[in-house]
Amino acid sequence: MLMNAQVTGLGTIVATPLLGNLSDVYGRKVMLTLPLSICIIPSANSEISTAILAYDRSKNFIYAYLIAKSIVDIVGSGSLLSISLAYVADTVDVGRRASAFAILSGIISCAFVCGTFSTRFLSVASTFQVSAAMAVIALLYMRLLLPESVSAAVARETEKEKLLEREGEEEEEKVWKRWIIVDDLVALLNGRFV
Secondary structure: OHHHHHHHHHHHHHHHHHHHHHHHHHOHHHHHHHHHHHHHHHHHOHHHHHHHHHHOOOHHHHHHHHHHHHHHHHHOHHHHHHHHHHHHHHHOOHHHHHHHHHHHHHHHHHHHHHHHHHOOOOOHHHHHHHHHHHHHHHHHHHHHHOOOOOOHHHHHHHHHHHHHHOOOOOHHHHHHHHOHHHHHHHHHHHOOOO
16 A cells, blocks of 8 residues: 555656646636546445455456556545645735635645544445545535636637747747646656756
8 A cells, every 4th residue: 555655646746737737728627626526436436446356356456456546546636735725826815825725724634634533433334425425515516606716718818829929939849848847847856956
């Protein structure tokens, strides 16, 4: 399981900036839908996952299960916090932003404590069912009641303007500038300052 946590952490290092860039283009609300939806799957299907592992515990089968679980964790859990913080940064004015970040962090910390505390009173199956129900409620609340922080149309227009400005540059140079974040990640992993 330690190896699974390491793979999930390294995958999150790569996936989070990419999903952040996509949220700049398509909007925060759209990109928050992906991790929230993915977080529902393991909770709702915990009995199925347990049954699958009980069916066959061969080495290859367990590795396939851990790979699938890692992918869900990388895309789901890893990017949810960063996109949520970006949403708060977009919707709260600069003077109140620090307190808004603190409130969001406090709510997340309380949720961890309450979730851990509630497992003392619920069965294992009920814990996953409550988790899935809360994720569905959060997804519905987000989709129905939260306004979009970055208008997708404005973001696309900004992206089109950037592309028109670079029209004279070579195609390879465009791709390199667009994915410059990869160079920053490599520098971070090598221990150099960006």
